[in-house]
Amino acid sequence: MKLSELKNNQTAVIVKVRGYGSFRKRIIEMGFVRGQKVTVVKNAPLKDPIEYRLMDYQVSLRRSEASHIEVISLEDSKKLIKIPFEGVIAEERLRNIAFEKRKHISIAFVGNPNSGKTTLFNEATGSHEHVGNFSGVTVDAKLGHCKFEGYEFNIVDLPGTYSLTTYSPEEIYVRKHILNEAPDIIVNVLDASNLERNLYLTTQLIDMDLRVVVALNMYDELEERGTEFNYEELGKMLGVPFVPTVASKGKGIDQLFREIIDVYEDKEPIIRHIHINYGENTEESIKRIRKHITLNKELTHKVSPRFMAIKLLEEDEDMKKMASNYPEGEAILKSAKKESQRLNDILGTDSGTIITESKYGFIAGALKETIKANGNKDAVDNSKLIDTFVTHRLWGFPIFFLFLYVMFKTTFSLGQYPQEWLSMGIDLMQQGLRHIMTPGPLADLVINGMIGGVGDVLVFLPNILILYFFISFMEDSGYMARSAFIMDRLMHKLGLHGKSFIPLIMGFGCNVPAVMATRTIENKNNRILTALLVPLMSCSARLPVYILLIGTFFPSNPAAVLFLVYIVGIVIAVFVARIMKRFVFKDEEAPFVMELPPYRMPALKTTMIHMWKKGEQYLRKIAGIILLASTLIWILGYFPQNDALLAPLNAEIEKTEADYAE
Numbered sequence: 001m002k003l004s005e006l007k008n009n010q011t012a013v014i015v016k017v018r019g020y021g022s023f024r025k026r027i028i029e030m031g032f033v034r035g036q037k038v039t040v041v042k043n044a045p046l047k048d049p050i051e052y053r054l055m056d057y058q059v060s061l062r063r064s065e066a067s068h069i070e071v072i073s074l075e076d077s078k079k080l081i082k083i084p085f086e087g088v089i090a091e092e093r094l095r096n097i098a099f100e101k102r103k104h105i106s107i108a109f110v111g112n113p114n115s116g117k118t119t120l121f122n123e124a125t126g127s128h129e130h131v132g133n134f135s136g137v138t139v140d141a142k143l144g145h146c147k148f149e150g151y152e153f154n155i156v157d158l159p160g161t162y163s164l165t166t167y168s169p170e171e172i173y174v175r176k177h178i179l180n181e182a183p184d185i186i187v188n189v190l191d192a193s194n195l196e197r198n199l200y201l202t203t204q205l206i207d208m209d210l211r212v213v214v215a216l217n218m219y220d221e222l223e224e225r226g227t228e229f230n231y232e233e234l235g236k237m238l239g240v241p242f243v244p245t246v247a248s249k250g251k252g253i254d255q256l257f258r259e260i261i262d263v264y265e266d267k268e269p270i271i272r273h274i275h276i277n278y279g280e281n282t283e284e285s286i287k288r289i290r291k292h293i294t295l296n297k298e299l300t301h302k303v304s305p306r307f308m309a310i311k312l313l314e315e316d317e318d319m320k321k322m323a324s325n326y327p328e329g330e331a332i333l334k335s336a337k338k339e340s341q342r343l344n345d346i347l348g349t350d351s352g353t354i355i356t357e358s359k360y361g362f363i364a365g366a367l368k369e370t371i372k373a374n375g376n377k378d379a380v381d382n383s384k385l386i387d388t389f390v391t392h393r394l395w396g397f398p399i400f401f402l403f404l405y406v407m408f409k410t411t412f413s414l415g416q417y418p419q420e421w422l423s424m425g426i427d428l429m430q431q432g433l434r435h436i437m438t439p440g441p442l443a444d445l446v447i448n449g450m451i452g453g454v455g456d457v458l459v460f461l462p463n464i465l466i467l468y469f470f471i472s473f474m475e476d477s478g479y480m481a482r483s484a485f486i487m488d489r490l491m492h493k494l495g496l497h498g499k500s501f502i503p504l505i506m507g508f509g510c511n512v513p514a515v516m517a518t519r520t521i522e523n524k525n526n527r528i529l530t531a532l533l534v535p536l537m538s539c540s541a542r543l544p545v546y547i548l549l550i551g552t553f554f555p556s557n558p559a560a561v562l563f564l565v566y567i568v569g570i571v572i573a574v575f576v577a578r579i580m581k582r583f584v585f586k587d588e589e590a591p592f593v594m595e596l597p598p599y600r601m602p603a604l605k606t607t608m609i610h611m612w613k614k615g616e617q618y619l620r621k622i623a624g625i626i627l628l629a630s631t632l633i634w635i636l637g638y639f640p641q642n643d644a645l646l647a648p649l650n651a652e653i654e655k656t657e658a659d660y661a662e
């Protein structure tokens with residue numbers, strides 16, 4: 001519970017102090033350290049401040065300060081011990097309980113798309129989240145747990161972002177999470193092969209004055225290129241420890257967690273809060289805005305005043321809204337407006353640009369001192385070489401469509417064999433049961449209704465797994481991002497964005513994650529339109545129906561017809577998109593920014609996990625809704641039993657079957 005929630009005369013022991021760096025430091029310096037006993041002297045509801053007795057003196061804290069301190073009260077600890085216990089618990093024992101509680105560390109993974117957050121998350125928590133090599137696979141936060149050296153970790157895998165401005169839904173999400181949930185430690189996952197851009201986000205975390213550990217991921221690629229990187233030195237410069245990791249091979253993860261513990265226990269000497277210098281004039285402006293912010297204590301308890309001042313200079317809408325919620329808000333906003341006007345006059349550009357440029361200048365300088373590139377740029381060049389073909393103006397399309405055709409062809413042809421085996425297995429099972437069970441409604445329900453119904457759908461599992469194998473491969477290798485790139489011009493003709501292509505193609509797998517993936521599109525109209533078009537893409541659940549119908553009506557050329565069915569869906573989508581764009585979503589779209597990550601050979605394990613994960617969803621649907629529906633359909637078909645009515649029908653069926661047998 002929070003210290004602010006204690007009532008008069010209640011005693012508690014401090015578990016941990018949350019909040020950003022300098023705030024936390026101040027509270028700790030006042031004596032609110034872990035394991036310390038606090039008693040409430042006076043806590044009047046809705047009244048500030050609250051008076052406490054700590055060690056042998058009295059201190060008062062504001063409610064908003066006390067709410068950042070996690071404690072365990074005497075009453076709660078009694079419950080934990082679970083023995084009816086009336087007397088006073090020995091202080092020592094209470095301390096031990098607080099100490100145990102303290103061993104829960106909440107961490108959040110923050111980093112650019114494709115830096116390997118999800119891979120790291122999976123490796124650490126043992127869960128099987130979907131990993132992909134294009135921006136925006138992670139559109140939601142995922143929660144996981146793990147244990148290491150006596151500590152328990154709650155890990156959140158946040159969506160990938162390049163920055164903490166409020167440009168896209170992901171960025172807003174990540175910033176809200178950091179400010180509201182206040183994780184104990186932020187793990188900033190960097191792609192070591194692309195340091196310059198990745199460190200941009202790090203500079204923002206530094207501005208926020210958080211406790212950060214950097215996971216220098218993809219360290220293998222950096223080494224492969226022969227780059228010499230003195231990351232320890234850089235860590236000292238930034239006041240943040242760096243730990244090299246290779247998430248895809250599970251390397252460096254123990255070291256990373258050891259470092260997290262050290263930082264959490266305040267045992268890492270490197271940790272310090274640095275100020276990135278934004279130039280004399282900007283610093284002066286920051287100082288002036290900051291002065292207004294610090295007048296409101298409650299605000300400064302929540303967010304670093306320097307960070308807020310910087311964000312206000314960048315004209316950050318979300319930050320403006322946050323400030324305006326407080327009584328001093330108006331003065332703060334007025335000062336920010338005045339300062340940004342002043343900077344504009346002196347420097348001739350807007351303050352946002354100045355801050356961004358200073359950040360990149362800072363990074364360039366820091367890297368120059370710590371990095372030595374030694375020629376060997378194979379990895380980059382390979383990607384470039386492949387890209388000259390794959391993203392070529394003309395060849396790009398045939399290569400892409402060839403890939404799609406191969407994907408569908410394989411789904412159909414290769415999937416046929418395991419499909420037949422499954423079908424045979426189900427037949428055998430039905431026959432076996434017919435021998436064992438006495439004929440009657442129950443036997444009919446189990447054999448024809450349930451097994452028959454579920455079996456009809458189950459046999460398509462191999463096809464679905466193969467399809468997902470291809471989609472995962474495309475995502476993990478980096479080809480999915482290229483397909484978005486080459487499709488951009490075409491998508492523009494529909495009034496869509498190159499980024500819309502990824503959700504649309506994912507729609508072939510399953511519409512649900514595809515609609516979710518549209519959240520990576522910045523422009524709201526494009527986002528909604530894309531989400532509306534996704535259902536026109538034939539999802540894998542429709543595949544069984546297609547295969548069944550095609551198999552029956554077009555046995556001579558199934559793959560081509562299947563291809564055509566998909567194309568028809570696309571053509572309809574084109575029409576719908578054009579009509580909607582013409583009449584409903586008339587807005588201009590945002591300029592296209594889509595990075596091309598280097599190609600990576602996807603780890604087979606990752607691809608298989610992803611494939612299986614999707615297959616599992618399909619199986620779950622079978623076990624639930626399809627089983628229910630089959631039973632229902634069986635009931636509708638089986639009752640009422642009226643032989644007189646059925647006799648002519650059965651005769652007809654027999655006749656047809658006999659005709660076919662000839």
Ligand code: GDP
Pocket residue numbers: 111112113114115116117118119120130131132133134136137138160217218219220221245246247248249476477600602603606
């Ligand atoms: P996220 O967007 O940050 O969650 O990134 P992902 O975890 O989805 O990873 C993106 C791609 O990078 C995947 O294809 C991973 O297999 C690959 N990857 C992750 N970590 C490493 C690493 O340390 N080295 C190399 N070479 N590849 C990695």
Ligand code: MG
Pocket residue numbers: 117118119131132137138160
């Ligand atoms: Mg991810």
